[in-house]
Amino acid sequence: MPPILPDLHGRLSQLSRAAARVAQFIIAQPADASRMAISELAEVAQVSEPTVIRLCRTLGYGGWPDFKVQLAASLISGVPYVHSALNPHDDIPTLSNKIFDNAVSALLRVRDTLAPDQVARAIDRLSQARRIEFHGLGNSGIVANDAQLKFFRFDLAVVAYTDSHTQSMAAALLGPQDVLIAISHSGRSRELLDATALAQSNGCPIIAITASGSPLAGLADILLQSDIQEDTDLYSPMISRLAHLAIIDVLALGLALRCGAQASHALGRTKQGLKGKR
Known part of the structure; x- marks a missing residue:
């Protein structure tokens, strides 16, 4: 399955006006969206809950719970071979924190x-x-x-x-x-x-x-x-x-x-x- 946010952005022009509002909110605030209940997301995007469900299924997911878990997981990245995801100005403490934070978050998600x-x-x-x-x-x-x-x-x-x-x-x-x-x-x-x-x-x-x-x-x-x-x-x-x-x-x-x-x-x-x- 394609990376969630780039895939979602690429489909914007194909979505209905209501579904596009949901997608735009997720793209703009993915971390917040990954913690929301479907009712909260629907209210923020000013759409119905079935609209959120239809969007998730259009993207190939079973529904909002499935999409939300995968969205949260996609926000955790690994350690790049070429370190392209790291800021060239990161000092050693920042570098260490990023790597350990990613690992801890992923381990907790697998545990759960x-x-x-x-x-x-x-x-x-x-x-x-x-x-x-x-x-x-x-x-x-x-x-x-x-x-x-x-x-x-x-x-x-x-x-x-x-x-x-x-x-x-x-x-x-x-x-x-x-x-x-x-x-x-x-x-x-x-x-x-x-x-x-x-x-x-x-x-x-x-x-x-x-x-x-x-x-x-x-x-x-x-x-x-x-x-x-x-x-x-x-x-x-x-x-x-x-x-x-x-x-x-x-x-x-x-x-x-x-x-x-x-x-x-x-x-x-x-x-x-x-x-x-x-």
């Missing part, structure tokens, strides 16, 4: 949209799995490797694969007693989708950490959604990676609590193994 019932189902599946695999490509591969380091300490059969050929071979061996956790910011990496679909065809439960509405989300039995709008052509996908790492921590700690003394004992043994290295 993460469905507790889906997290609980994921932990249930993981606690019963014969084998757990984490698949991710590129930046998501970093998250997959981090997940392996966290989960294997519970004395579980865990592996992370970040090569697409290995993922396809491994997916062919997964079955109903296993769990595949597929990780992707966009949810559109073709090779990851192919491996995930292969595992799914073998009856393997799929847990996806990805954007809602993505092709990967459509393959998931359990979706742990992470809706962060980052233009990965211009921006380093740092914030989505932080959110995915946080979700992995939620799963790891939830599983540790579920396993109880067994997990504590395994963790103690791994720490004992490091004593001579410090």
Whole structure:
């Protein structure tokens, strides 16, 4: 879906007079609009609530709540590779504040949209799995490797694969007693989708950490959604990676609590193994 504000501006000439008033207010004051109830926006723009709903649907959204969430998310940007979004005159404290503020805001938004019932189902599946695999490509591969380091300490059969050929071979061996956790910011990496679909065809439960509405989300039995709008052509996908790492921590700690003394004992043994290295 195109970036919201440029898309909205480009459609102004095609909108009715009433819908254009709504669009113009959103373009002029996006932060205020993202916090408004539909009745408040309709009153400010001097239109009816159905006019607001029709505008949202014209833009491809389900309604005002869906549009409002995406609008708020679009106001949070990542860290540009070339720093074009930063003011050349920013001092170091300002630079640091912008980066940390963006990250904190995005993490809170993911926290608030993460469905507790889906997290609980994921932990249930993981606690019963014969084998757990984490698949991710590129930046998501970093998250997959981090997940392996966290989960294997519970004395579980865990592996992370970040090569697409290995993922396809491994997916062919997964079955109903296993769990595949597929990780992707966009949810559109073709090779990851192919491996995930292969595992799914073998009856393997799929847990996806990805954007809602993505092709990967459509393959998931359990979706742990992470809706962060980052233009990965211009921006380093740092914030989505932080959110995915946080979700992995939620799963790891939830599983540790579920396993109880067994997990504590395994963790103690791994720490004992490091004593001579410090």
